[in-house]
Amino acid sequence: KQEVTQIPAALSVPEGENLVLNCSFTDSAIYNLQWFRQDPGKGLTSLLLIQSSQREQTSGRLNASLDKSSGRSTLYIAASQPGDSATYLCALPDSSASKIIFGSGTRLSIRP
Amino acid sequence: SAVISQKPSRDICQRGTSLTIQCQVDSQVTMMFWYRQQPGQSLTLIATANQGSEATYESGFVIDKFPISRPNLTFSTLTVSNMSPEDSSIYLCSAYPLEGFSAEAFFGQGTRLTVV
Numbered sequence: 001k002q003e004v005t006q007i008p009a010a011l012s013v014p015e016g017e018n019l020v021l022n023c024s025f026t027d028s029a030i031y032n033l034q035w036f037r038q039d040p041g042k043g044l045t046s047l048l049l050i051q052s053s054q055r056e057q058t059s060g061r062l063n064a065s066l067d068k069s070s071g072r073s074t075l076y077i078a079a080s081q082p083g084d085s086a087t088y089l090c091a092l093p094d095s096s097a098s099k100i101i102f103g104s105g106t107r108l109s110i111r112p
Numbered sequence: 113s114a115v116i117s118q119k120p121s122r123d124i125c126q127r128g129t130s131l132t133i134q135c136q137v138d139s140q141v142t143m144m145f146w147y148r149q150q151p152g153q154s155l156t157l158i159a160t161a162n163q164g165s166e167a168t169y170e171s172g173f174v175i176d177k178f179p180i181s182r183p184n185l186t187f188s189t190l191t192v193s194n195m196s197p198e199d200s201s202i203y204l205c206s207a208y209p210l211e212g213f214s215a216e217a218f219f220g221q222g223t224r225l226t227v228v
Contacts, residue, residue, distance in 0.1 A: 098168075104153075
């Protein structure tokens with residue numbers, strides 16, 4: 001059974017710093033992995049999708065990497081801004097491709 | 113990417129009543145999912161709704177409490193029945209496009225439900 005873990009649960013950094021969020025999964029036989037952003041009380045916004053055959057994806061200041069063999073993905077945020085403050089979730093389809101498994105999220109706060 | 117319009121965005125309801133949440137997608141999708149997110153928690157899957165078949169419920173969720181409809185490839189509803197304060201949560205719908213799990217999942221903006 002696939003399990004997804006995100007560490008740390010919360011992170012606070014000053015504006016301008018580069019930072020890395022971590023996502024671990026137990027079953028390396030994955031279709032893909034998706035990173036989401038969630039603002040308080042809101043729905044989820046997709047940030048990046050990495051297919052199982054890819055090692056990384058980039059969108060603006062965001063870069064997501066995938067290492068299936070070690071069961072890890074990282075989300076790198078460059079030059080952080082207060083507007084980046086949100087909860088970041090990673091998710092991936094389970095092995096039966098019947099549903100998505102979510103990590104518990106990292107709550108990010110960028111201090112001006 | 114596709115867009116889901118979810119309504120209502122928030123509601124305050126009396127205990128014992130029911131609320132129906134609607135999700136309208138601007139394109140045809142295969143699988144739709146309904147999630148609950150309790151305060152400070154991650155998402156918990158309630159059920160999977162595929163057009164033309166009964167919804168598949170996760171452990172701990174039953175059809176009598178959370179009836180779901182999926183009449184076509186662009187629309188689904190979730191009803192929260194006989195509500196209690198413990199049902200106060202954010203409810204989210206999501207979907208995959210016709211390509212399925214190889215594509216991005218996308219979400220509605222959520223329904224913030226408060227039961228008093």
